[in-house]
Amino acid sequence: MIDDGRPLFLQIAETIEESILDGTLAEESQAPSTNELAAFYRINPATAAKGVTVLTDKGILLKRRGIGMFVAAGAREALLRERRSAFADRYIDPLLAEARALGLRADDLAALLRERAASATTEGNPA
Amino acid sequence: MTAVIEVNDLTKTYKDKNALDRVSLAIEGGAIYGLLGRNGAGKTTLMSILTAQNFATSGEVSVFGEHPYENARVLSRICFVRESQKYPDDATPRHAFAAARLFFANWDQQLAERLVEDFQLPMKQTIKKLSRGQLSAVGVIIGLASRAELTFFDEPYLGLDAVARQIFYDRLLEDYVEHPRTIILSSHLIDEVANLIERVIVIDNGQILLNEETDAVRDRAVTVVGDAARVDSWVGDREVLHRESLGRVASVTVLGRLSDAERAEVAASGLDLAPVSLQQLIVRLTQRAGSTTQEVR
Numbered sequence: 001m002i003d004d005g006r007p008l009f010l011q012i013a014e015t016i017e018e019s020i021l022d023g024t025l026a027e028e029s030q031a032p033s034t035n036e037l038a039a040f041y042r043i044n045p046a047t048a049a050k051g052v053t054v055l056t057d058k059g060i061l062l063k064r065r066g067i068g069m070f071v072a073a074g075a076r077e078a079l080l081r082e083r084r085s086a087f088a089d090r091y092i093d094p095l096l097a098e099a100r101a102l103g104l105r106a107d108d109l110a111a112l113l114r115e116r117a118a119s120a121t122t123e124g125n126p127a
Numbered sequence: 128m129t130a131v132i133e134v135n136d137l138t139k140t141y142k143d144k145n146a147l148d149r150v151s152l153a154i155e156g157g158a159i160y161g162l163l164g165r166n167g168a169g170k171t172t173l174m175s176i177l178t179a180q181n182f183a184t185s186g187e188v189s190v191f192g193e194h195p196y197e198n199a200r201v202l203s204r205i206c207f208v209r210e211s212q213k214y215p216d217d218a219t220p221r222h223a224f225a226a227a228r229l230f231f232a233n234w235d236q237q238l239a240e241r242l243v244e245d246f247q248l249p250m251k252q253t254i255k256k257l258s259r260g261q262l263s264a265v266g267v268i269i270g271l272a273s274r275a276e277l278t279f280f281d282e283p284y285l286g287l288d289a290v291a292r293q294i295f296y297d298r299l300l301e302d303y304v305e306h307p308r309t310i311i312l313s314s315h316l317i318d319e320v321a322n323l324i325e326r327v328i329v330i331d332n333g334q335i336l337l338n339e340e341t342d343a344v345r346d347r348a349v350t351v352v353g354d355a356a357r358v359d360s361w362v363g364d365r366e367v368l369h370r371e372s373l374g375r376v377a378s379v380t381v382l383g384r385l386s387d388a389e390r391a392e393v394a395a396s397g398l399d400l401a402p403v404s405l406q407q408l409i410v411r412l413t414q415r416a417g418s419t420t421q422e423v424r
Contacts, residue, residue, distance in 0.1 A: 093391060097397070
């Protein structure tokens, strides 16, 4: 986890979300407990618990009494939807700002994007 | 939750200097607290009064709802690991642990033995002949293995190298998770303990400067870097904690949490944002407090 200065509990919640998005934490599998998170990231257990609460409030994690935390069915899809809707704010706006500072127009940017995407697909498909 | 410690209008005067100046504070149980501040700020004085090793000049102190002075009921539930702990001349670590085992009802001998191995502490040497780090290890082991309901660690790391300090932090967290209790950790190594402490209490010049949840303090301030004119116009009348400049570039640390919209606005105007660590924030806050009382420029 790279500390970016935001509250730790949010960073913990996001780290768990990343694991669900990339499939490391499969849906309906058991999620790490608060104490495991505290020990692994070397943080106060109350902070870890707060991060987990963010995800239970969103319905991403479910608490099964006496057993522990589980990844909800459909959690990955829900996170993808959320990330997609935040994508423009998070990535496109800063990209446009930087492009403007360098004197690149939106058209130039679109061309660049297509060019890079094309070479990425050929590299990504060796077969 | 009820308060484990209550301090009301506490003042401690040494000759003509106020080591503590009308401090009021309530500490709730079941959390790890960081007690931070500069040397001479009053941290050790506060802890020694709370553990009945020093007397208040005026004000009220209550621990577990009672007066701690000569109160065995209260004192048997407290462990104070102080930096300058004295042991009898011929005592070995084995003697110190045997004495602690008699005094602390929750003493865990197995944990103590494991920690002795972790810190590779020579058990048969007299404490007088131990290195500074080994002496600190004796205190750390007593502090952890005593499992007292209220444990104070006053700069427990002196002479401990980075590896040994990490062992301390890891064991503290592990044992705290298994056996929640109230731990008050005084430290100058703020960045090392920042993630361990649930609440941060900063004491400066005998007064409480900050008493907040650590995580809530993390985005209390932000540093904005970029073209000096643009930085200054963005800063406007925000409260500035620190400003430095290099040529036309300025780096200004301001107090206050930024909304996502404000962050976007900063990025759009070509300025960079950098997080402010707990350590930086406390350094800036104590400097600001110092300059308002002494008019230092």
